Amino acid sequence: MTGRGQVRFEDIVKMHGEFSALKGVSFDIEPGEFFALLGPSGSGKSTTLRILAGLDAPTSGRVFIDGRDITATDARDRDIAMVFQSYALYPHMSVYENIAFPLEMAKLPVAEIDVAVKDAARKVKIEHLLDRKPGQLSGGQQQRCALARAIVRKARLFLLDEPLSNLDAKLRMETRAELKKLQRSLGVTAVYVTHDQEEAMTLADRMAVFMAGEIQQVGRPAEIFAKPNSIDVAAFIGSPPMNLLPARLADGDVIIAGHRLKTAMQAAGERDVVVGIRPGALRIAPDGLKARVELIEDLGDTKVLDLDCAGTAMRIRVGDESVPPEGAVISIAARPQDIHLFDPATRRRL
């Protein structure tokens, strides 16, 4: 595993005519890591993956795998396996032939291919479907077949382009866990594109958050969740999303709708800020910000209350403790360390 599957992106720019899909993207992926590229659609995460795979060429910048510059190397010679969002199975071949295809291209002896195909099929639990054609498989089975085709080769890099997005919610949860186990057992470097922050949070060792062709933040999921470095990342990560409201910062306190909240910030003077508080970090307190309960969304184990706080919409997540009825006026508070502050002009974290 030493150094196998290490990736380095150096200032990658991708232009589609006048439109810049990627505006100088740089990051590193360590060997054996499960790395997620997270972002809304059109943010450049899929473009990044396609450039890594060699399916698209960058306009400028360089890509390294295991220390070697492969920017100009053909996709065929990069030793990369990929699972496509559409699965991209060969429709005229059986599952067996699909999985065997990359090995046949590598001119392996037939006996070896047979062993490897059955082994890969067993790992993703489709050994009973080997004679079927892709058209006779369910979505989940096709997805497994695509996975098997990708892992059979033992490539140094394993790319996944939204592999779970075509599955239904239940299957997605199951496959997500299996995917993680599979990656761990294979010890292979995986790069995973998704727009689902929950998927990225649960799967990734580290992730890069993409917005409008740029990386906003790279780090461990918990780190990014705890310390989003911009308003956009804060709004994107977490479900329900973080409450963001304009406020005034005065001597380390924020003033929202006339109410003072203590923050962890030690700063003198006054300025405009954007305050971010996660719905889960808010609690109902005897003394705090006054807000009216507009709507209660019952999620079973927790409840999300939609609040109206002096004209600004907010959300709070509460457990099973005494939930106020709709229409009630409550007061809410948060611990100083749970209050995130952002600069409204630069949108960066303060």
Next chain:
Amino acid sequence: MKPATATAGIATGTAASDLGRVLAQRERRFAAALLAPAFMALLATTTFPLLFLIGTSAFRMDLAMPFADGFVGLENYRTLLTDDRFWSSLLVSLVYTGATVVLQVALGLALALLVMDMKRGQGWFRVVAILPVVLSPAVVGMIWRTFMLAPEFGIVDYLAINAGLGSKNWLGDPLLAMISVIVIHTWQWTPFAFMVLLASLASLPEDIYEAARLDRASAWQRFRRITLPLLRPAIVMVVIMRTMVALTAFAAIFTVTGGGPGTATEILNLYAYRKSFTELSIGYGSALAVALLIVTLLISGVLFALRRAK
């Protein structure tokens, strides 16, 4: 109370299904009435002439010697089996069909693959490519005979002279004449194969080619292992359609060589025509036409069987 209701239920059920049957029957009758005119027209224009042809083939019907006319049974077919000219025209038909169909599919596929990769001008290329197809084969024959193949003045002959091959008698030499009529047919009908295969190519998903590239398949392997198998249904369809047309081709050869020189380009269809309308042996001509029909049916039967095979 309950059993009574149940019986009543069954009774209504039966009545309802009776009504349904009556309605369905009425609808079928109405549908038949609507279909009848078209069906009659079809019978009158295709089925009846076909039966009449088969009937005629059992007669001696010689317009030059009407006094000898009469029923001869299978006599015409017996003559046919020992008729060298029949066998040679059948061979010409098979060579002509085989060569033109193979050329059309190969060239059409090559063109389609090239055009698929064209970034600009695809639309124009399609329009230009389709032009030969919309021409009448007789017109195409005339164009080739006069503009293209005429000695000294024809474009092809002019090119041959300039290439140092010298002026050739394109339509006078048996081998060259055969090649010429094959080229003409191929020229006119390759666009058809091209259009069908291009449409089929365009419908193949892009991502499986990307998957194949990452699976380390070379361009040739991608063509052999992915493109060809996926195009197979379209290719077989083109082969079937073009084979049927080539077997019964007539106008282009008729206008270009008239089957000559001698019988070098005399396909079976043309021989049947010459027998019937030049030599006025309608009976024997009909037998030749029936023979062509049988050959066409046999070959298409084989092709359709091949299509289902995989």
